[in-house]
Amino acid sequence: SGNAAATNASGAAESSNAATSAVAGASATGKTFAIVTKSAGNPYNEKEAEGFQQVIEQQGGTCIVKHPEAATADAQVSMIQSLISQKVDSISIAANDENALQASLQQAMKAGIKVSCFDSKTNKNSRQVFVNQAGTKEIGQALMDAVYDISGGSGDWAILSATSQATNQNAWIAAMKTVMKGSKYSKLNLVEVAYGDDEPQKSTDQTQALLSKYPNLKVLCSPTTVGISAAAKVLQDKKSKVKLTGLGLPSEMAAYIGTDADHSCPYMFLWNPVELGQLSAYTSIALVNGTLTGMTGDTFDAGNMDNSPYKVVDAADGGTEIILGAPFKFDSSNIDEWKNVY
Amino acid sequence: MNEQTPEKKKSLWNCITASREVSLLLVLIVLCALIGIRSPEFLTISNIGEILKNNAVIMIMALGMLCVLLTGGIDISITSTLAFAGMTVGMLFKYKLIQSTGLGFLIAAAIGAMCGAIIGAAIAYGGVASIIAAMGGMYIFRGLAYLVANSQWAGADALGSFTNFALSSNLGFGVINNVIVITILCYVIFFIVLKWTKFGRSIYAIGSNRTAAAISGIHVARVEFLVYVIMGLLAGFCGALSVTIYSSAQPNMVLGKEMDVIAACVIGGVSMSGGSGTVGGALLGALILSVIAKALPLVGIDAIAQNTVKGVIILAVVILNVVTKRMMDRSNLERRKL
Amino acid sequence: MAGRSGRTISTDRKRYTKGFFSSWEFVLVILFVAINIFCKIISQNYTAANVLREMPKYLSEMFLLFPMAYILLLGDIDISVGATVCLSATVSCFASNAGFPIGAVVLIGLLTGLACGMLNGLILTVFTELPAMIVTLSTMIIYRGIAEIILGSGGSVSLNDVSGFSALAGMVGLFPYLFFLVLILGVVFTIVSAKTPFGRSLYAIGSNRSAAFYSGIKVQRVRFIVFSITGAMAGLCAVFLTSTLFGANTTTGNGFEMDAIAMAVFGGISAVGGKGRLAGGIISAFIIICLRIGLGEINMNPQVILIILGILLISAVLAPNISTKIKEKKQVLARK
Amino acid sequence: MTENVLELKGITKIFPGVKALDHVQFELRRGEVHALMGENGAGKSTFIKVITGVNHAEEGEMYLNGRKVNFRGPMDAQAAGIAAVYQHPTSYPDLTVTENIFMNHEIKKHGLLQWKAMNAEAQKYLDPLDADFRPTAEMGTLSVAQQQMVEIAKAISMNAKIMILDEPTAALTANESERLYRIIEKLKAEGVSIIFISHRFEDMYRIADRVTVFRDSQYIGTYQTNEISNDEMIKKMVGREIKDLFPKPETKIGGEVLRVECLSRTGYFTNVSFCVRAGEIVSFTGLVGAGRTETMEAVCGITHADSGKVLLNGRELRIKCPSDAMKAGIILLPEDRQRNGLILDWGIGHNVTLPILRKLSSRGIVDVSREREISRKYLEDVDTKAVSIFEPASSLSGGNQQKVVVAKALAQDNMKVIIMDEPTKGVDVGAKSEIYQIMGNLAGAGYAIVMISSEMPEILAMSDRIYTMCGGRVTGELNHEDATQEKILGLSMSKDGPQSDISKKEAVTGE
Ligand SMILES: Nc1ncnc2c1ncn2[C@@H]1O[C@H](COP(=O)(O)OP(=O)(O)OP(=O)(O)O)[C@@H](O)[C@H]1O
Ligand SMILES: Nc1ncnc2c1ncn2[C@@H]1O[C@H](COP(=O)(O)OP(=O)(O)OP(=O)(O)O)[C@@H](O)[C@H]1O
Numbered sequence A: 001s002g003n004a005a006a007t008n009a010s011g012a013a014e015s016s017n018a019a020t021s022a023v024a025g026a027s028a029t030g031k032t033f034a035i036v037t038k039s040a041g042n043p044y045n046e047k048e049a050e051g052f053q054q055v056i057e058q059q060g061g062t063c064i065v066k067h068p069e070a071a072t073a074d075a076q077v078s079m080i081q082s083l084i085s086q087k088v089d090s091i092s093i094a095a096n097d098e099n100a101l102q103a104s105l106q107q108a109m110k111a112g113i114k115v116s117c118f119d120s121k122t123n124k125n126s127r128q129v130f131v132n133q134a135g136t137k138e139i140g141q142a143l144m145d146a147v148y149d150i151s152g153g154s155g156d157w158a159i160l161s162a163t164s165q166a167t168n169q170n171a172w173i174a175a176m177k178t179v180m181k182g183s184k185y186s187k188l189n190l191v192e193v194a195y196g197d198d199e200p201q202k203s204t205d206q207t208q209a210l211l212s213k214y215p216n217l218k219v220l221c222s223p224t225t226v227g228i229s230a231a232a233k234v235l236q237d238k239k240s241k242v243k244l245t246g247l248g249l250p251s252e253m254a255a256y257i258g259t260d261a262d263h264s265c266p267y268m269f270l271w272n273p274v275e276l277g278q279l280s281a282y283t284s285i286a287l288v289n290g291t292l293t294g295m296t297g298d299t300f301d302a303g304n305m306d307n308s309p310y311k312v313v314d315a316a317d318g319g320t321e322i323i324l325g326a327p328f329k330f331d332s333s334n335i336d337e338w339k340n341v342y
Numbered sequence B: 001m002n003e004q005t006p007e008k009k010k011s012l013w014n015c016i017t018a019s020r021e022v023s024l025l026l027v028l029i030v031l032c033a034l035i036g037i038r039s040p041e042f043l044t045i046s047n048i049g050e051i052l053k054n055n056a057v058i059m060i061m062a063l064g065m066l067c068v069l070l071t072g073g074i075d076i077s078i079t080s081t082l083a084f085a086g087m088t089v090g091m092l093f094k095y096k097l098i099q100s101t102g103l104g105f106l107i108a109a110a111i112g113a114m115c116g117a118i119i120g121a122a123i124a125y126g127g128v129a130s131i132i133a134a135m136g137g138m139y140i141f142r143g144l145a146y147l148v149a150n151s152q153w154a155g156a157d158a159l160g161s162f163t164n165f166a167l168s169s170n171l172g173f174g175v176i177n178n179v180i181v182i183t184i185l186c187y188v189i190f191f192i193v194l195k196w197t198k199f200g201r202s203i204y205a206i207g208s209n210r211t212a213a214a215i216s217g218i219h220v221a222r223v224e225f226l227v228y229v230i231m232g233l234l235a236g237f238c239g240a241l242s243v244t245i246y247s248s249a250q251p252n253m254v255l256g257k258e259m260d261v262i263a264a265c266v267i268g269g270v271s272m273s274g275g276s277g278t279v280g281g282a283l284l285g286a287l288i289l290s291v292i293a294k295a296l297p298l299v300g301i302d303a304i305a306q307n308t309v310k311g312v313i314i315l316a317v318v319i320l321n322v323v324t325k326r327m328m329d330r331s332n333l334e335r336r337k338l
Numbered sequence C: 001m002a003g004r005s006g007r008t009i010s011t012d013r014k015r016y017t018k019g020f021f022s023s024w025e026f027v028l029v030i031l032f033v034a035i036n037i038f039c040k041i042i043s044q045n046y047t048a049a050n051v052l053r054e055m056p057k058y059l060s061e062m063f064l065l066f067p068m069a070y071i072l073l074l075g076d077i078d079i080s081v082g083a084t085v086c087l088s089a090t091v092s093c094f095a096s097n098a099g100f101p102i103g104a105v106v107l108i109g110l111l112t113g114l115a116c117g118m119l120n121g122l123i124l125t126v127f128t129e130l131p132a133m134i135v136t137l138s139t140m141i142i143y144r145g146i147a148e149i150i151l152g153s154g155g156s157v158s159l160n161d162v163s164g165f166s167a168l169a170g171m172v173g174l175f176p177y178l179f180f181l182v183l184i185l186g187v188v189f190t191i192v193s194a195k196t197p198f199g200r201s202l203y204a205i206g207s208n209r210s211a212a213f214y215s216g217i218k219v220q221r222v223r224f225i226v227f228s229i230t231g232a233m234a235g236l237c238a239v240f241l242t243s244t245l246f247g248a249n250t251t252t253g254n255g256f257e258m259d260a261i262a263m264a265v266f267g268g269i270s271a272v273g274g275k276g277r278l279a280g281g282i283i284s285a286f287i288i289i290c291l292r293i294g295l296g297e298i299n300m301n302p303q304v305i306l307i308i309l310g311i312l313l314i315s316a317v318l319a320p321n322i323s324t325k326i327k328e329k330k331q332v333l334a335r336k
Numbered sequence D: 001m002t003e004n005v006l007e008l009k010g011i012t013k014i015f016p017g018v019k020a021l022d023h024v025q026f027e028l029r030r031g032e033v034h035a036l037m038g039e040n041g042a043g044k045s046t047f048i049k050v051i052t053g054v055n056h057a058e059e060g061e062m063y064l065n066g067r068k069v070n071f072r073g074p075m076d077a078q079a080a081g082i083a084a085v086y087q088h089p090t091s092y093p094d095l096t097v098t099e100n101i102f103m104n105h106e107i108k109k110h111g112l113l114q115w116k117a118m119n120a121e122a123q124k125y126l127d128p129l130d131a132d133f134r135p136t137a138e139m140g141t142l143s144v145a146q147q148q149m150v151e152i153a154k155a156i157s158m159n160a161k162i163m164i165l166d167e168p169t170a171a172l173t174a175n176e177s178e179r180l181y182r183i184i185e186k187l188k189a190e191g192v193s194i195i196f197i198s199h200r201f202e203d204m205y206r207i208a209d210r211v212t213v214f215r216d217s218q219y220i221g222t223y224q225t226n227e228i229s230n231d232e233m234i235k236k237m238v239g240r241e242i243k244d245l246f247p248k249p250e251t252k253i254g255g256e257v258l259r260v261e262c263l264s265r266t267g268y269f270t271n272v273s274f275c276v277r278a279g280e281i282v283s284f285t286g287l288v289g290a291g292r293t294e295t296m297e298a299v300c301g302i303t304h305a306d307s308g309k310v311l312l313n314g315r316e317l318r319i320k321c322p323s324d325a326m327k328a329g330i331i332l333l334p335e336d337r338q339r340n341g342l343i344l345d346w347g348i349g350h351n352v353t354l355p356i357l358r359k360l361s362s363r364g365i366v367d368v369s370r371e372r373e374i375s376r377k378y379l380e381d382v383d384t385k386a387v388s389i390f391e392p393a394s395s396l397s398g399g400n401q402q403k404v405v406v407a408k409a410l411a412q413d414n415m416k417v418i419i420m421d422e423p424t425k426g427v428d429v430g431a432k433s434e435i436y437q438i439m440g441n442l443a444g445a446g447y448a449i450v451m452i453s454s455e456m457p458e459i460l461a462m463s464d465r466i467y468t469m470c471g472g473r474v475t476g477e478l479n480h481e482d483a484t485q486e487k488i489l490g491l492s493m494s495k496d497g498p499q500s501d502i503s504k505k506e507a508v509t510g511e
């Protein structure tokens, strides 16, 4: 399955750069589409917005990009309120809190605005559909397999997460723990879940603490971009035998990826944020045009994206979601090609 | 014999409470000992090196903050300045506009000094209250950091050789890491300047009695301006430093950490109303904070409770300081014969 | 009876107090009007209905402005209010989810805030040597830390039943209830600070704490009361914030303390105590709110908005200072 | 040889709303001590500041050794050999005595300050003043009088040709003043010219060669001190005759009002007992640091006594804070009026009514017009030289500030005991006699009055009874009839003072 994901994503990489041709019946002319990311100043969020904007403008629509000044729910609430005032046709949002946006998003839907979310979902009552970057289960499985593979199947390992409250991270960690119950992983011992709060200094402190606390540690898994690069640096600088995997940005991690002793991270995963943005854009257009209602079983065209047409499926929280694809593996063979993309 | 023991005890007690630095040092030692018992690896050389390196930025900025607080001002824009300077340098490396490490530091320090000069001019020559100017600066420079970043980060790969600075120890004769050498150097320089130069003493004079300083012929506005420039310069320099330490430049670098810097100074006995405080105090305050940050994950406190414990320890340390000070005053009074 | 030398002292205030038209408040009113015109020009969506609908989130921050102004007048500072909001919001959400009626939930939120404020006040009045900055910095970490512990690993709580809180977010015509409450509290806080002995004692303490103490003002009691009120107001802010967010998380109330301080100092309240009027703070709050809403509606980059606010903050104080300096220079030159 | 080292002509200085100096002139000869006298607010301090360049005159010329000079700031004056001790201490409370002395003329070597040398040098300047503290002591821990000595040492250390002392004796008792006189005489012998401002006539007659008088911002004249009589002098200063300098009316002394028993506070005073009767004026005197201020502050709840009782009309009081004392009817006029007595930024009217706002308000709101009326009445009662009740306290001269503090106390009209700590410190003759008059009137009205004072004439003239303190203990009690200067001085020094250098700063602020 890892192989298939790789071909999928590399295909997507090309399409993300290539112009996406207009799809009949999916025109967005005269309509306004807004995207609200988690926060400003993060290249990952920027790439999502970029993909979104690309498609909307391609389809003749007007695109509004909003990055909140801080990754908080109430900054997003102000942005949603402002978008309602501007009478946009759709809002695509990466939620900083599952529930906190409910009141504003329902207000938006009442005003006739189509609401979808991507990257990080809201609860089912405050969205029509969720564009999921990769199934939570799949991410858990991929990360767990990586830990198994890198450790050689047995030994101590630890997780370095963002904040203890980060929704995505918690979901993926839960998924990993579920996977770990399988007998294959019985010799793996998860010693601790540490939190670096997505701050380089704290992540560094936490990584160093893990290393001194658990001398037999074999693998560290960090499903967060700030955490993984801080940890990678600590391990690589120390020339530690502990190896690292997780979810990270290729541009940030390029210096640490490699299988030899000089590199701390043999491989890691992520999806393509540009494609995630693109798929969100197509979803929004379809919602606005009425070709998509967000009910399970709906299908819709997403230009010449790889998995198009996409299908709406049931999400674990009782709402519906659209899954972009499986996570993509970055290793020494492909990292140079990707590090300049995002 | 029996008579002498209490006498001796008392003098030891007096020695401990006589100066704030000594009692803080004691707090630090007790803290380290307690942590050392819980986790023996805490007191290893390499761990201590890591503590110093990870907190170099806070420790160095505490020096600038010391000067600012001494004049009776406050500067909460420093972390924004740091981010602006660090981000700019990061982007310069990323786009291969510069390659030299020294130039990187120079540019960062220059940007920082410029930011400091803007705030300093508003405060010293424009009569703006320091908290207002600094708050404005905090918004402006952080905003500029975001604009410079243009939604990009500079990672280890983009920074190239710049990241080597924090790894090597060529300044420390191959024994001590560069970052630690720089930190020590800063402390030595500030110690000398604040204790043995006219400029240093005029900083104290301004904070202690502004009108008197003006009457004594000290160029109050000029000194105050320079203090903010120095603070900015250090913050800018720390921007580059934190980029090499963490091999990453992000526009939200050290967001909110200005409070840690101020806390370090206040724990170290620097008065927030100006005039009193020492380099040694700032050092000890910063070290106590660093040790707490380092120790919390190490001694196995539940991740979710770490912040609470940190807050409680800071509060306990400052209250302890007050209590020992009161006891010391009390014992001084009791020795006064009437 | 005049003194022995027959000198009389005038009680006419004309020469010694500036009229409204040369006051900072007047400048702020002008600025407020100018900014509204400016926003109206740049965005056709800048209508009363939209502005009032977008306002509640900012309005609830104004609950913090009033007591923060008092604290600044005292020459103190409280940076734990944001964290107090977080803790109160968390506790009231849990209370609501535990099935308490809305009245009780509001009370619980207020009491939580009050407790936080009282703890600040207690520490500061027992250990008077400690600067408020460091004490409230540590309690800020502690309160948010406790909220984190209560919230648990999810880091967020949402209301099971939103009906009670929705009622709080209700409207009279275009105006949310919140608007009236803010207005009423604004008037109360302004009158108390300007017209009552208690208000005068705030200014006295902020101007010269020692002289106030010698004059029989119970300095520490006043400080304790003000810090407690601040906590309670943070609780109120939390309750109304919850009525728009339907929940709480670990970032709730982030940065509110700085917003409140910025509004107050922009309104002319001195950060070192003893100077300024609450009315100025209230006008400046509305200036900032309108500017944020207006610029948000043309989708300006929030970082640029921050830069504009920063420049506004500094230049608002700098500009009059410079103009008086220039005037003085001219006078000196003219004399020579 | 009557060569003028310093000459000023036609100096005019205008503050917003006040003409502080109106075409005044002044001459200073080499090696003379020249007293400058005048009422509070006559412009003496302002004149000094014009000389040293702190303030800039609107009009007028200044000649130094015959050459016209124009100082841009105090540094210029310093460089030209003029050193000044200002009326309101310009010290650095957080710095050491050495640093205070050497601020801005430090001893340096290779750009680094030489602390050892400076400490040794500082000790040299302090020794002749009989200073009982070390140069490394922190300035803020010293008493007002000790700080005054440091200021004087600082001026001497500048090796100035012209030295200006603005009310240097205000905080000093007779003993310390005498030491200062000797130093001045020594400097004079070395050819230093000295300008000396004081409200004490004994200072003037003791050391000054000539005296210049200012009145209402104007120059009145310059006289040889041995040619002008006390009464003439007063007339020049005040513009009218003051018949009775110490107007003490005969009052009927009633029953005991305040009784203090065995009051102690560790490190400050022990076993202090005294009583005051209605209509009686009781003085407390002693050397600097005898503990008088501390005792009275403990009585009034500013600080807390460790043991002892305070009884009012036979009932024991539990006083925890100043407002308890005020409620009971005891009020204190603090010694340090700038720090503890006034809010300098405020108008004087607001200062007067601060303690009585609750009485002035109806339904919680302050009655502004009544407030203005009350403050005006009391300010006029003490004859404050001010234009308006809105005038900020900071712009008043020292003596007038003191009157505002007195007015503030009088405004609290239900008092039984009034404790005045150095009420005439820095107050001019005219105002002094007015304050004495007020004191007398109050005593006549049945108030019990406690006066802390270091000025022998007023103690001898005004008090019904005198307590002397030394080293934190009451060392004697004298009746008006028995009191003589010698007896008082003897009792004041009956026991070696404690004066350790480990004095400490007490945070009275906030309790
Ligand atoms: N900074 C100032 N602003 C406004 N008015 C001032 C200022 N300083 C002094 N004055 C006014 O100038 C006049 C002279 O004051 P000055 O302090 O020189 O008097 P003085 O003779 O020294 O009195 P004293 O004996 O009480 O010290 C007073 O009326 C005072 O109110
Ligand atoms: N501000 C101060 N800070 C620290 N110690 C002080 C201070 N003022 C006085 N002291 C000390 O307290 C003791 C009692 O001083 P206090 O002022 O009560 O004496 P006093 O008789 O009133 O003298 P003075 O004539 O100076 O007013 C002395 O030892 C003195 O050194």
Ligand SMILES: [Mg+2]
Pocket: D044, D045, D046, D087, D166, D397, D398
């Ligand atoms: Mg004077």
Ligand SMILES: [Mg+2]
Pocket: D292, D293, D294, D335, D421
């Ligand atoms: Mg005294």
